[in-house]
Amino acid sequence: MSEKYANYPVFYSFRRCPYAMRARLAISAARQKCILREIVLRDKPEEMLALSPKGTVPVLHLPDGTVVDESLDIMLWALGQNDPQGWLPLEKGDQKVVMELIAFHDETFKFHLDRYKYPNRYQNVDGLYHRSEAETILSGLEERLRYCENLLDKRPTLIDFALFPFVRQFANVDRVWFDALPYPHLQRWLETHLASGLFLSVMTKYRPWKETGERIVFPGEKIIP
Numbered sequence: 724m725s726e727k728y729a730n731y732p733v734f735y736s737f738r739r740c741p742y743a744m745r746a747r748l749a750i751s752a753a754r755q756k757c758i759l760r761e762i763v764l765r766d767k768p769e770e771m772l773a774l775s776p777k778g779t780v781p782v783l784h785l786p787d788g789t790v791v792d793e794s795l796d797i798m799l800w801a802l803g804q805n806d807p808q809g810w811l812p813l814e815k816g817d818q819k820v821v822m823e824l825i826a827f828h829d830e831t832f833k834f835h836l837d838r839y840k841y842p843n844r845y846q847n848v849d850g851l852y853h854r855s856e857a858e859t860i861l862s863g864l865e866e867r868l869r870y871c872e873n874l875l876d877k878r879p880t881l882i883d884f885a886l887f888p889f890v891r892q893f894a895n896v897d898r899v900w901f902d903a904l905p906y907p908h909l910q911r912w913l914e915t916h917l918a919s920g921l922f923l924s925v926m927t928k929y930r931p932w933k934e935t936g937e938r939i940v941f942p943g944e945k946i947i948p
């Protein structure tokens with residue numbers, strides 16, 4: 724591999740994972756070139772597990788050896804390098820609100836989402852109860868979006884990109900039911916993000932790196948010979 728690519732971070736990702744999606748969105752917005760390695764959850768590469776034994780994606784391995792293995796930290800790292808669209812909140816007060824809101828949704832919304840989507844993976848779980856709990860949380864987002872096109876500002880910022888991959892997953896469990904909810908602002912917000920060029924560009928399908936050994940430059944999809 725030429726010197727240029729040797730200095731790119733290595734980025735382990737899984738296309739359908741909402742955490743990996745938000746990391747890809749930020750890396751792409753920051754135009755931070757990486758070598759992307761698509762993984763399969765049931766057959767994770769040894770190289771990734773050696774870097775991050777907890778075995779979750781996404782994982783970013785920086786040229787100086789630093790391992791970043793939490794999706795929000797990857798977003799903050801990428802935007803810390805370059806934030807051309809101004810996703811990071813500028814005001815200290817906003818930063819606190821944004822981080823608290825993301826943490827709340829990562830914990831509570833995700834808890835209910837998992838039990839709604841996969842009730843059989845848990846004992847004594849009523850999926851519809853968890854759907855209803857998650858819906859209550861979404862009604863809070865609807866309230867915010869009633870007054871503003873995006874969650875913090877008119878334009879999309881960190882919080883929108885951190886949360887919408889999870890709302891997408893929730894909506895996709897039963898799309899007909901989701902579309903019938905009385906949340907027009909939330910539905911419009913989700914549709915806008917799903918149809919965006921940025922989102923479509925980070926959803927390119929790659930074969931697993933374990934099978935191909937290919938070096939893919941992301942963002943950009945270039946395969947290095």
Ligand SMILES: N[C@@H](CCC(=O)N[C@@H](CS)C(=O)NCC(=O)O)C(=O)O
Pocket residue numbers: 739740741742743764778779780781792793794795
């Ligand atoms: N807190 C982690 C969570 C990442 C996570 O749980 N990713 C899932 C895939 S969506 C995973 O890798 N699960 C491990 C497995 O299923 O083996 C983050 O934000 O990066």
